[in-house]
Amino acid sequence: MxxxxxxxxxxxxxxxxxxDWSDERxxxxxxxxxxxxxxxxxxxxxxxxxxxxxxxxxxxxxxxxRVLDDLDGRFLNRETRGFARLVPTAENIARHIWDTLSxxxxxxxxxxxxxxxxxxxxxxxxxxxxxx
Amino acid sequence: xxxxxxxxxxxxxxxxxxxxxxxxxxxxxxLDGPVDAETGMVIxxxxxxxVMEREIEARFDHRSLNDDTPHFRERPPTPETxxxxxxxxxxxxxxxxxxxRVRLSPTDDLTIEVAR
Numbered sequence: 434m435x436x437x438x439x440x441x442x443x444x445x446x447x448x449x450x451x452x453d454w455s456d457e458r459x460x461x462x463x464x465x466x467x468x469x470x471x472x473x474x475x476x477x478x479x480x481x482x483x484x485x486x487x488x489x490x491x492x493x494x495x496x497x498x499r500v501l502d503d504l505d506g507r508f509l510n511r512e513t514r515g516f517a518r519l520v521p522t523a524e525n526i527a528r529h530i531w532d533t534l535s536x537x538x539x540x541x542x543x544x545x546x547x548x549x550x551x552x553x554x555x556x557x558x559x560x561x562x563x564x565x
Numbered sequence: 566x567x568x569x570x571x572x573x574x575x576x577x578x579x580x581x582x583x584x585x586x587x588x589x590x591x592x593x594x595x596l597d598g599p600v601d602a603e604t605g606m607v608i609x610x611x612x613x614x615x616v617m618e619r620e621i622e623a624r625f626d627h628r629s630l631n632d633d634t635p636h637f638r639e640r641p642p643t644p645e646t647x648x649x650x651x652x653x654x655x656x657x658x659x660x661x662x663x664x665x666r667v668r669l670s671p672t673d674d675l676t677i678e679v680a681r
Contacts, residue, residue, distance in 0.1 A: 462604055464611055522605040524566055554610055557567040564567050564597050564665065 436544060437482045441496055443505035446473040447521040463520075471508055477549040478530060485541035495537050500530055523550045527558040535560065567665060568607045569595040572617050574626040578642040585629075588671040592621060592651060597665035608663070620654045644669060648677040 448471045449463035450456075459467040466472070478500070482488055507513055509521040515529045527548040535543045544562075549555040557564065572594070577587040594617060598607045624634055630642040636650055648669035656664045666680040 462609070464609075520605040524568070524600045524607055525605040527566070528600070553571045555569045556607075557569070 434483060437485045437488050437541075439480050439482070439488065439492060439496075441478040441480070441501060442475065443478070443501050444473060444475050445504050445507050445509050445521075446471040447509040447516070448472075449520055449522060451520055452518070471510070474550050476504075476526070479545075479547035479549070480534070480543065481545035481547070482538060483542045483544050485538070488538075488541060492538065492541075496534065499533050499537060523548050523554065523556045524558075527556045531558050531560055566600050566607050567595050567597050568610075568613075569593055570610060570613050570617060572621060574622050576625045576628055576630055578630040578637070578647070580643070581641050586671075590625075590647075591670040592617070593668040593670075594655060595665045595667070596659070596663045598663050613659075616655065616658050620658050621651060624654075644671050644675065644677045648679045652679040 447466075448469055449466035450459035450469065454462075456467075456469075478496075480492075480496070482492070485492070503513055503515070504526075509516040509526075515533075516525070519525050519529070527546045530548065531543065531546045534546070543560070545557055545559050547555060547557045559565070570593070572592045573589055574592070575587065575589050577585055579585050594613070596608060596613070600607055628634060630637050630647065636642075637646070640646055648667060651669055652664065652667045655667065664681065666678055668676050668678050670676040
């Protein structure tokens with residue numbers, strides 16, 4: 434099995450808080466990430482693809498159009514449809530990227546979305562497959 | 566979903582030949598669990614950070630693994646045995662089955678991985 438790993442980056446602001454919860458509950462669950470003013474990260478995306486012999490320019494265009502143009506430079510909660518209601522945790526952003534790209538990269542198969550939020554934390558999502 | 570948190574700390578150890586080594590160790594702790602539908606998180610990263618600080622940093626940071634901890638009286642400290650110890654300490658402190666793997670790097674050029 435040959436896999437291609439391609440890396441992208443975007444910067445975005447977010448708040449971790451649910452609109453249907455009180456400020457107190459959001460603070461209790463999400464801590465300082467619940468600050469309503471928002472804070473930002475320089476996110477890195479690592480996509481792992483299988484059956485992608487010629488993934489270069491075509492993949493870049495799909496990722497640019499469907500993910501980076503949507504998320505880069507935005508306040509995720511206020512300026513994207515994907516996170517108008519969904520809390521933009523790293524887990525939810527990784528899953529959003531998976532759900533957006535997975536149908537769009539055929540005939541390649543998306544095997545993993547890794548989202549690096551800071552130098553100290555990251556998540557990896559494998560769709561319905563168990564983590565290897 | 567895998568979630569990984571990184572911790573850096575400094576510790577020394579004496580090998581079997583009596584030479585003392587010191588490193589800035591980098592420990593990457595990876596959990597595997599479902600995303601909670603209500604919070605959108607596998608675990609509160611603050612909780613994971615607290616466990617890593619209590620189980621690893623508080624025990625080992627700026628210590629000698631041989632002289633300042635009770636863990637290496639039966640077997641010598643090596644990157645491998647230290648990584649296995651980190652896995653065991655974290656596995657016992659975290660909710661059952663959540664720990665997926667640890668990666669422990671004494672230097673940029675060497676990483677030990679312990680998985681379930």
